[in-house]
Amino acid sequence: MPAILEIQHVSKHFGGLAANSDVSFDVGLGEIVGLIGPNGAGKTTLFNCITGYYPPTRGEVLFKGVRVNGLQPDAVCRLGMVRTWQKVRPLAKMTVLDNVMVGALARTHSLRVAREAAREQLHVVRLEGKAGFLAGGLPIGERKKLEVARALATRPELLLLDEVMGGLNQSESEEIILLILELKRLGLTQVVIEHDMKAIMRLSDRLVVLNSGEKLAEGPPREVATNRDVITAYLGEAVDA
Amino acid sequence: MPPRALLRAPRGFSAPAFLAYLAVILLVALVPQLSHKPLILHMWIMVFLAIAQGSAWNVVGGYAGQYSVGHAAYFGIGGYITMLLLEQHQVAPWYGIGLAVAGSLILSVIIGSITFRLRGPYFVLASIAMAEIIRLAALHFRDFTRGAEGILLSGIPPLTTPWFTVKFLGKVPFFYATLGLAVIVVSANWLVQHSKLGYTFQAIREDQDAAHSLGINPTLHKNLALMISAAFTASAGGLFALYVRFIDPNIAFGIDVSVQMVLICIIGGIGTILGPVVGSVVLVLLSETLRNPKWLVQAGVMSDESPTVNFIEAHLSNAHVLFYGVLVVVVVLFAPEGFLGLLRGATARLRKRLAARRGPPSRPAAAA
Amino acid sequence: MNVFFQSLLSGVLVGGVYALIGIGLTIIFGVMRVINFAHGDLLMLGMYVTWGLFTLFNIDPYLSLLITAPVLFLWGALLQKVFINRVLDALPQNQILLTIGLGLVMSNAVMLGFTSDYRILTTSYSSSSFRLFGLSVSEPLLFSFLVTVAITGALFWFLQTTDTGQAIRATAQDRDAAQLMGINVKRMSVLAFGLGTALAGIAGALLAPTYYIFPQVGGPFTLKAFVVVVLGGMGSVVGATLGGILIGVTESLSAVYVASGLKELVVYVLFLLILLFRPSGLLGKSRT
Numbered sequence: 001m002p003a004i005l006e007i008q009h010v011s012k013h014f015g016g017l018a019a020n021s022d023v024s025f026d027v028g029l030g031e032i033v034g035l036i037g038p039n040g041a042g043k044t045t046l047f048n049c050i051t052g053y054y055p056p057t058r059g060e061v062l063f064k065g066v067r068v069n070g071l072q073p074d075a076v077c078r079l080g081m082v083r084t085w086q087k088v089r090p091l092a093k094m095t096v097l098d099n100v101m102v103g104a105l106a107r108t109h110s111l112r113v114a115r116e117a118a119r120e121q122l123h124v125v126r127l128e129g130k131a132g133f134l135a136g137g138l139p140i141g142e143r144k145k146l147e148v149a150r151a152l153a154t155r156p157e158l159l160l161l162d163e164v165m166g167g168l169n170q171s172e173s174e175e176i177i178l179l180i181l182e183l184k185r186l187g188l189t190q191v192v193i194e195h196d197m198k199a200i201m202r203l204s205d206r207l208v209v210l211n212s213g214e215k216l217a218e219g220p221p222r223e224v225a226t227n228r229d230v231i232t233a234y235l236g237e238a239v240d241a
Numbered sequence: 242m243p244p245r246a247l248l249r250a251p252r253g254f255s256a257p258a259f260l261a262y263l264a265v266i267l268l269v270a271l272v273p274q275l276s277h278k279p280l281i282l283h284m285w286i287m288v289f290l291a292i293a294q295g296s297a298w299n300v301v302g303g304y305a306g307q308y309s310v311g312h313a314a315y316f317g318i319g320g321y322i323t324m325l326l327l328e329q330h331q332v333a334p335w336y337g338i339g340l341a342v343a344g345s346l347i348l349s350v351i352i353g354s355i356t357f358r359l360r361g362p363y364f365v366l367a368s369i370a371m372a373e374i375i376r377l378a379a380l381h382f383r384d385f386t387r388g389a390e391g392i393l394l395s396g397i398p399p400l401t402t403p404w405f406t407v408k409f410l411g412k413v414p415f416f417y418a419t420l421g422l423a424v425i426v427v428s429a430n431w432l433v434q435h436s437k438l439g440y441t442f443q444a445i446r447e448d449q450d451a452a453h454s455l456g457i458n459p460t461l462h463k464n465l466a467l468m469i470s471a472a473f474t475a476s477a478g479g480l481f482a483l484y485v486r487f488i489d490p491n492i493a494f495g496i497d498v499s500v501q502m503v504l505i506c507i508i509g510g511i512g513t514i515l516g517p518v519v520g521s522v523v524l525v526l527l528s529e530t531l532r533n534p535k536w537l538v539q540a541g542v543m544s545d546e547s548p549t550v551n552f553i554e555a556h557l558s559n560a561h562v563l564f565y566g567v568l569v570v571v572v573v574l575f576a577p578e579g580f581l582g583l584l585r586g587a588t589a590r591l592r593k594r595l596a597a598r599r600g601p602p603s604r605p606a607a608a609a
Numbered sequence: 610m611n612v613f614f615q616s617l618l619s620g621v622l623v624g625g626v627y628a629l630i631g632i633g634l635t636i637i638f639g640v641m642r643v644i645n646f647a648h649g650d651l652l653m654l655g656m657y658v659t660w661g662l663f664t665l666f667n668i669d670p671y672l673s674l675l676i677t678a679p680v681l682f683l684w685g686a687l688l689q690k691v692f693i694n695r696v697l698d699a700l701p702q703n704q705i706l707l708t709i710g711l712g713l714v715m716s717n718a719v720m721l722g723f724t725s726d727y728r729i730l731t732t733s734y735s736s737s738s739f740r741l742f743g744l745s746v747s748e749p750l751l752f753s754f755l756v757t758v759a760i761t762g763a764l765f766w767f768l769q770t771t772d773t774g775q776a777i778r779a780t781a782q783d784r785d786a787a788q789l790m791g792i793n794v795k796r797m798s799v800l801a802f803g804l805g806t807a808l809a810g811i812a813g814a815l816l817a818p819t820y821y822i823f824p825q826v827g828g829p830f831t832l833k834a835f836v837v838v839v840l841g842g843m844g845s846v847v848g849a850t851l852g853g854i855l856i857g858v859t860e861s862l863s864a865v866y867v868a869s870g871l872k873e874l875v876v877y878v879l880f881l882l883i884l885l886f887r888p889s890g891l892l893g894k895s896r897t
Contacts, residue, residue, distance in 0.1 A: 051454060077456035085454075091447035102444045105437050106456030154456055308702045359884055361701050362644045366835050367884055370877040373832065377877075381870040496828065500709060507706055560721055566713030573707045574695055
């Protein structure tokens with residue numbers, strides 16, 4: 001499987017604090033990689049490094065073979081890699097449809113084309129009924145879906161999902177899981193940060209475990225789940241909880 | 242149930258709205274044919290200039306959400322370039338304003354590249370500081386600007402075209418010039434709102450980081466919004482200076498010029514096409530009435546002997562800024578979306594009541 | 610060389626008053642995260658109260674501090690309760706506009722009541738000075754500086770040792786945490802705005818004997834207060850103290866060595882440079 005994203009020895013330091021140190025892994029075309037680890041393990045920092053919010057202190061990020069560290073987030077997005085935010089960021093005073101149109105406008109100058117594309121994405125996440133509502137007024141479950149629809153509207157080849165199931169109830173989570181699997185079936189590569197272990201085991205082709213900024217383990221979910229280091233560092237506490 | 246979107250504006254081109262817009266412009270354009278009373282024309286001119294300034298600020302402040310309180314920089318540079326070229330180099334103002342626009346574009350790129358590194362209150366402070374720096378420089382470098390003495394206009398050459406000649410005497414030519422500018426700036430706002438640019442600006446206003454992740458370059462687009470805004474503001478500054486035939490650093494670059502532009506939008510409704518228009522009418526009517534209530538007499542609304550007119554003249558001629566202040570406080574506390582917001586809220590409630598009377602509410606309509 | 614020391618000295622003396630203005634602004638910002646654009650107008654009110662007490666009752670401006678400060682404190686507390694309190698959770702833009710509006714109301718109400726004429730408060734010592742080490746020291750400026758030092762000292766003592774002072778500092782550090790710890794955050798906000806207003810009023814009183822008094826006098830002071838506060842780091846009282854003196858010195862040195870008409874311009878340029886390159890202030894830790 002050819003790699004679409006290569007993360008090579010990425011480190012990110014804030015002052016003296018290492019949020020990521022020497023993290024390396026590949027993401028293959030079409031697969032879902034689950035990124036897990038306890039709070040503060042550096043998962044979101046890694047997303048920020050990959051998508052251009054800050055440059056890694058050391059290391060390289062290659063997307064489709066192109067070096068993307070040092071690029072700005074908008075350039076990364078146009079290359080075909082887009083992320084969602086753990087703390088959702090709806091464009092509050094714009095309608096749901098307009099939110100998704102903003103994403104779609106990354107690929108077109110025509111409002112008409114963008115509106116069509118946006119409607120399509122709203123249909124994919126089943127939010128078409130809310131198109132005319134202000135995004136700021138949506139309940140959390142629908143905001144998360146909006147976040148995904150908006151990212152999808154930029155027509156990414158790689159989607160980075162940062163805890164899209166956080167704060168959702170069972171049926172809402174189930175909806176998102178089915179959505180992710182459906183997107184995978186359509187050929188979209190995804191990296192998923194998630195706390196819900198059941199969900200992540202079900203979704204991922206491969207797991208990467210971060211702990212204190214370092215990569216602790218990598219491999220198929222079953223294998224990682226039985227890894228002794230992982231259990232002590234992370235899974236143990238999750239199973240207890 | 243989440244609140245339903247108050248539709249910001251009808252999307253896309255609507256023929257009836259466009260025809261109504263044209264009709265309003267035509268009707269207003271007929272005003273000088275009906276009345277030559279100078280105070281009445283003066284009121285209109287001040288309203289047009291306010292619309293041009295408010296709508297110009299609206300592009301960067303309302304749509305892109307960058308609350309510049311330093312727009313006097315562009316207003317003043319427009320006025321000064323126009324006046325200096327005319328008085329010292331005999332450059333006719335219609336070319337002068339063109340050069341003023343060019344100057345303001347250069348200035349906006351300089352100011353933007355400095356201030357847009359900052360966000361929120363720091364941006365506001367930096368924008369004020371930039372305008373103040375220019376004002377202080379204009380006061381100090383007398384050889385160039387004549388300092389606090391200001392520039393008095395000796396005359397405007399007639400505009401001669403193969404078809405007609407315009408002499409800049411009286412208020413009528415300025416009526417049409419400022420009306421033209423106001424129409425251009427309002428139309429530009431419409432174009433911004435109904436284009437990709439408008440979506441981009443608004444996305445930056447709502448959440449710059451989210452916009453950045455969706456393929457928008459915030460720095461580039463904030464600067465673009467500022468350039469559009471600065472160009473129109475400078476044109477208004479040029480026309481204003483020609484109209485009052487005088488300019489000095491405080492009139493041109495004073496902080497109250499900047500504040501007024503913000504107020505126009507806040508009072509009317511920020512980030513909307515009609516907001517600055519409504520705000521201008523309210524603000525200018527209020528301040529000009531307090532400053533010189535005689536226009537009411539000329540308009541035939543009140544008689545010369547009216548006690549109201551006399552009272553205003555005697556006691557309130559200095560109070561117009563006080564009323565500004567009160568208006569701002571009231572609007573921020575009770576109507577943060579401006580007069581238009583109040584109006585929309587009222588119509589939405591009315592519609593809901595009507596719908597409730599008719600039957601069960603239907604699914605909310607999409608915004609398209 | 611003498612010129613240098615002379616302008617350094619007067620810079621430090623004036624800077625003391627700037628510090629006082631800045632401290633008031635920074636306390637308000639620290640506790641409420643509201644940027645008070647009416648700060649200079651509060652200072653203007655302090656000037657007028659002092660001027661009124663002097664012309665009506667012949668009360669010495671320094672003595673009148675005992676009246677000016679509490680009056681302005683109450684006024685500030687009132688403003689906070691009636692107006693500012695309602696926009697604590699609003700957009701920062703709206704907070705800024707509200708304080709701009711309040712400032713306009715204050716300055717123009719004063720203009721309506723007292724006209725825009727320049728008032729002068731002439732005391733027996735308004736223009737007297739003495740010589741020290743070959744430098745001329747203006748008596749009113751020196752008095753003002755000493756009062757400033759005393760008040761700043763008292764303020765530090767208040768903030769560091771009293772329960773209320775510590776509650777104010779806790780609120781400034783983390784509003785939510787303070788609330789959880791049982792601190793009455795609303796009361797602290799009222800106190801902070803009152804305190805900030807009183808400090809602005811005191812600064813106005815101290816400037817009254819040496820300054821023209823007119824309704825629009827506040828505007829430039831608002832801006833200067835921001836410069837002081839940003840220089841010292843938003844919310845830092847120590848920073849504002851040093852920032853005030855630094856601005857005073859910068860102004861008076863640039864009046865001599867650049868041009869007197871450009872002294873404020875130099876200050877604003879400095880301000881922009883600080884905002885761009887040390888956004889957390891000269892004392893603050895630089896952000897990454």
